[in-house]
Amino acid sequence: MVSRALGRGGLMAILVAYTAFAGFPFLWVGTMSLRTTTEIAYNHYGWPSPAHWAKFRAAWIDSAFNTYFTNSATVVIGSVAVITLVGAAAAHCLARYRFRGNRLVYFILFSSIILPPQIVLIAVYQTLVEYNLYDTLWGLGLVYVSLQLPLTIYLLEGFFARIPQDLFDAAKVDGYGDFEIFFRLVLPVGMPAIATTVILNFILLWNEFLFAVVLISDDELRTLPVGIQRFMGDHFQDIGMIATGVMISVLPVIVVYAFFSEKLIQGMTAGAVK
Amino acid sequence: MPGQVASGPSAWRRLFQPGTGGDTSGASWLVLLLFLGPALLVFGAMIAYPMARTIYDSFFTIDDPDKPVWIGLANYVTLAGDETFRRAVLNTLIWSVAAPVLDVGVGLLLALCLFAKVPFTRFLRIAWFTPVLLSYVVVAIVWLWLYNYDWGIVNVMFRAVGLGGLASAWLGNPHLALGSLIFIDVWKWAGFNMVVCLAAIHSLPSEVLEAAELDNCGWGGKLRFVIVPLLRPTLLNLYILAFVAKMKVFDLVWIMTQGGPLWSTETVSTYVYKRAFAWNTFDLGYPATIASVWFGVVIVTVLLLNRLLRSRERVEF
Numbered sequence: 001m002v003s004r005a006l007g008r009g010g011l012m013a014i015l016v017a018y019t020a021f022a023g024f025p026f027l028w029v030g031t032m033s034l035r036t037t038t039e040i041a042y043n044h045y046g047w048p049s050p051a052h053w054a055k056f057r058a059a060w061i062d063s064a065f066n067t068y069f070t071n072s073a074t075v076v077i078g079s080v081a082v083i084t085l086v087g088a089a090a091a092h093c094l095a096r097y098r099f100r101g102n103r104l105v106y107f108i109l110f111s112s113i114i115l116p117p118q119i120v121l122i123a124v125y126q127t128l129v130e131y132n133l134y135d136t137l138w139g140l141g142l143v144y145v146s147l148q149l150p151l152t153i154y155l156l157e158g159f160f161a162r163i164p165q166d167l168f169d170a171a172k173v174d175g176y177g178d179f180e181i182f183f184r185l186v187l188p189v190g191m192p193a194i195a196t197t198v199i200l201n202f203i204l205l206w207n208e209f210l211f212a213v214v215l216i217s218d219d220e221l222r223t224l225p226v227g228i229q230r231f232m233g234d235h236f237q238d239i240g241m242i243a244t245g246v247m248i249s250v251l252p253v254i255v256v257y258a259f260f261s262e263k264l265i266q267g268m269t270a271g272a273v274k
Numbered sequence: 275m276p277g278q279v280a281s282g283p284s285a286w287r288r289l290f291q292p293g294t295g296g297d298t299s300g301a302s303w304l305v306l307l308l309f310l311g312p313a314l315l316v317f318g319a320m321i322a323y324p325m326a327r328t329i330y331d332s333f334f335t336i337d338d339p340d341k342p343v344w345i346g347l348a349n350y351v352t353l354a355g356d357e358t359f360r361r362a363v364l365n366t367l368i369w370s371v372a373a374p375v376l377d378v379g380v381g382l383l384l385a386l387c388l389f390a391k392v393p394f395t396r397f398l399r400i401a402w403f404t405p406v407l408l409s410y411v412v413v414a415i416v417w418l419w420l421y422n423y424d425w426g427i428v429n430v431m432f433r434a435v436g437l438g439g440l441a442s443a444w445l446g447n448p449h450l451a452l453g454s455l456i457f458i459d460v461w462k463w464a465g466f467n468m469v470v471c472l473a474a475i476h477s478l479p480s481e482v483l484e485a486a487e488l489d490n491c492g493w494g495g496k497l498r499f500v501i502v503p504l505l506r507p508t509l510l511n512l513y514i515l516a517f518v519a520k521m522k523v524f525d526l527v528w529i530m531t532q533g534g535p536l537w538s539t540e541t542v543s544t545y546v547y548k549r550a551f552a553w554n555t556f557d558l559g560y561p562a563t564i565a566s567v568w569f570g571v572v573i574v575t576v577l578l579l580n581r582l583l584r585s586r587e588r589v590e591f
Contacts, residue, residue, distance in 0.1 A: 015387060015398060022402045022465065024427070025416045044425045090313035099306055105314070112321050116522050116572050118546045118565035122331065122558050123324035125550075126339065146320030149313060178305045207409030209525040210543075214551055225411040229529055232415060239419070246412050253407050261400045265469055268406055272470045272515055 026250075032243035040239050059244040067220060068227030069248065075137045075223060076205045079144035083152050083201055084194060086145070091156035092186050096168065106157065112150045117210060120146075125214055135217050143211050148201045155200075155270050159193035160186060199260075199267030203253060224249040325569075331562035342559070349563035359564060361537045362545040363571075365452055369459070369523060369541065374516035376460045378509055381467020386497065388468070389475050399472070403465040410462075410525030417458045418530055421445055445531055448538035455526060455539055467512050474508040475501065510583050517579065521572050542568045 032040055034048035034055065059065045094106050124143055125134065133139030163186070171185050187194070209225045216222055222230065228245050235241060257264050332349055334342035353359055384402060388395050405413070420426045421444040429441035444454040478501070486500045502509070524543035527533060533540035533548065542564065550561035 011387060011390060011392065015392060018384065018387075019398060019401050021461070022405055025420060025461075026404060026408070028427075029412075029416050045427075045430075086312045086316065089309045093306060093309035097306060097309075105310070109313070109317060112317070114518050114572065114576055115321070115325070116543070116565070116568055117524075118522075118543060118561075119328055119569040120321060120324035121328075121546070122550050122562050122565060123327035124320065126327070126331075126558065127324060129339065142316075143320060146316050149316055150321075153313060179308075182309070203407060207411070209409065209411055209528075210547075213528075214547070225409050225525075228415070229411055242415060246415060250408060250412055257400075257404070257407060261403075264407070265400070265403055268403075269466060269469050269473075272466075272512060273473055 029243050029246055032240060033247040034244075035240055037238050037240035055240065055244045056248065059241055059248060063231060063241065063245065064219070065224075065227065065245055065248050068222055068224045071137060071221055071227075072206060072223040072225075072249075075141045075144065076202060078137075079141045079148075079205060080198055080201045082141075082145050083148050084198055087149055087152035087197070088156055088160075088187065088190070088194060089182065090149075091153045091160050092182055094153070095157045095160035095163075096186075109150045110154050113154065117147075121210070121214060124211075128215060134215060135221060137221060140212060140215050140223075143215065144205050144208065147208070147211070148204065151271060152197045152201060155197050156190065156193055160190055163189055195263065196267045196270050199256075199264055200270055203264075203268065206253065328562045329566045329569075331559055332566045334559045336558040336562075337556050339558070345559070349560050350567070352560065353563050353567060358537055358540060358545060359542075362533075362540040362542045363568075365537075365539060366521060366523070366541045366543075368452065369456060370517050370520035373456050373459045373463075373520050374513050376456070377463040377516050378467050378471075378512045380460060380464040381469075381512070382471045382502075382505070382509065384464060384468040385471035385475055386501070388472055399469065402468055405462045405464075406466045408462070411529055413458060413462055414526050414529035418445070421454060446535060448536045451531055451535060451538045455530065458526065459520070459523075463516065467516075470508065470512055471505065474505050478504055514576070514579060514583070518572070518576060521568075521575075 028045070031046075031048050032044075034051040034053065035046065036052055036055070039046065039048075060069075090109075094102060128134040128139040128143075131139075133142065167185060167189070168181060171181050176184065207225060208223075209229075212223045212226045213229070216226060219230070228242070228249055231245055232242050331342070333344060333346060335345050335349075336342045388398060392398070421428055423429060423441070423443050423446075426444075428444065432438060432440045442450055445451050482500060482504070483496070486496045491499065522543060523541055524547065527539050527541050527544050528547065531539045533544045546561045546564050546568075549555060549564065550558055
């Protein structure tokens with residue numbers, strides 16, 4: 001009995017300790033985002049009182065975080081929309097139609113998920129320079145589409161293939177053509193899976209750094225991850241303002257997480273769960 | 275699963291069959307083209323072509339993008355004697371072998387804690403998953419501060435409990451830097467593995483766990499003889515997935531240490547980036563060679579890992 005209670009107590013201690021470990025860094029940045037650098041230098045672990053909410057305004061306008069935010073939102077929303085439509089069409093085609101080479105196309109797309117990004121990085125840079133797409137959001141968006149398309153097709157194909165064939169037969173009897181079937185049957189029925197890939201792609205691209213740092217050099221076009229990194233390079237000592245910038249960049253993700261935590265977790269782990 | 279590659283003769287034969295879709299009427303090529311065309315176009319232009327071009331580039335010196343100079347295998351010869359590259363490969367391999375074991379191991383233990391019917395399971399699961407959502411840039415900045423020598427929480431805590439001697443320059447010491455980075459990696463990804471493991475544990479047949487309970491099997495025994503063997507496919511999957519992801523690691527290293535100190539955290543990704551875009555060497559041919567060689571290493575490793583792990587599985591079951 002005693003050992004059982006001890007075991008229970010130990011387990012609870014582990015739970016509390018790990019929760020602190022996982023959550024502390026983020027909460028700490030949260031407090032620092034509301035304190036001035038002078039206050040932070042005096043005590044790094046103090047509570048923000050008074051809370052300097054004006055710092056968010058300062059970071060947003062004076063430190064150009066509004067530009068970075070808009071750029072990130074534009075390129076991520078644009079590419080996620082394209083990925084979803086193009087990916088769903090391809091996934092439907094691979095899941096539903098029989099044709100020679102179907103599995104070969106699937107295998108090639110699927111294998112490219114494991115490619116290290118360096119193998120395309122240098123040539124993508126060269127190609128975008130040649131087509132005047134280097135240092136444009138269009139070029140970055142195009143690259144983002146190619147980065148996430150294989151995984152999206154892979155996930156959606158798995159789901160679309162499980163839609164019962166009866167539904168398709170019924171739709172054909174009703175006189176649906178190939179494209180009506182796709183838009184009026186596959187997309188609505190596949191919505192849960194599509195939502196999952198949208199979430200996954202949104203988060204991964206919102207956080208993307210390597211291609212953003214290589215393909216964008218104009219400060220006006222930087223996305224949030226690169227913007228913060230450069231800001232930190234220029235204002236290494238200004239911890240308070242960096243923390244505010246960090247909070248601005250994670251805020252959309254955290255807000256979505258607060259409301260749709262289950263869907264988000266499901267989306268992020270979609271590639272790993274059988 | 276990403277990372278699982280079809281293998282064996284039957285799998286190869288299956289590739290050349292027309293697929294398992296239900297539509298046997300044979301749709302027109304136009305319809306197929308409209309559905310599949312855009313994806314193939316993106317794949318061809320942004321993945322296949324750049325891949326081929328990088329490999330092609332590796333045989334040139336490209337100081338001036340308009341005038342590549344053919345140098346045959348010279349880049350490969352240089353690479354074979356490149357100490358920094360060797361160091362980068364070693365660091366990346368250490369990272370990709372060690373970090374996934376810790377990621378998956380910690381994730382499994384956390385999942386077991388939550389499975390032991392504790393209160394607030396839902397809250398804990400959501401809280402522990404949070405680091406997964408943060409970008410590497412954010413994670414890197416926060417941990418730069420947490421590792422700060424003077425006021426970072428790690429050293430502050432060591433000093434508070436009288437172990438001030440253990441306080442270190444975590445990123446400045448060549449012996450500690452790689453381990454410190456891997457620690458962050460585990461912090462970020464344990465929650466991800468926890469969620470997947472927890473889902474897998476919940477889907478285990480409850481009779482098996484109850485039978486183990488009846489046999490008076492302790493927690494250790496249950497873990498070793500029931501849960502881990504049954505979860506084996508999930509754990510292997512998570513391992514391969516993490517392994518492949520670690521072979522690409524760039525953001526964290528680039529922002530925190532830029533490969534230093536003394537190349538102790540140099541990875542293949544950071545080295546390629548340095549040679550291509552950060553050093554004033556103005557040559558895209560050599561980094562293309564590094565990328566091509568690494569591409570080969572990744573493919574071979576994934577195939578080997580897949581073959582090795584799967585054949586062991588086949589023997590045991």
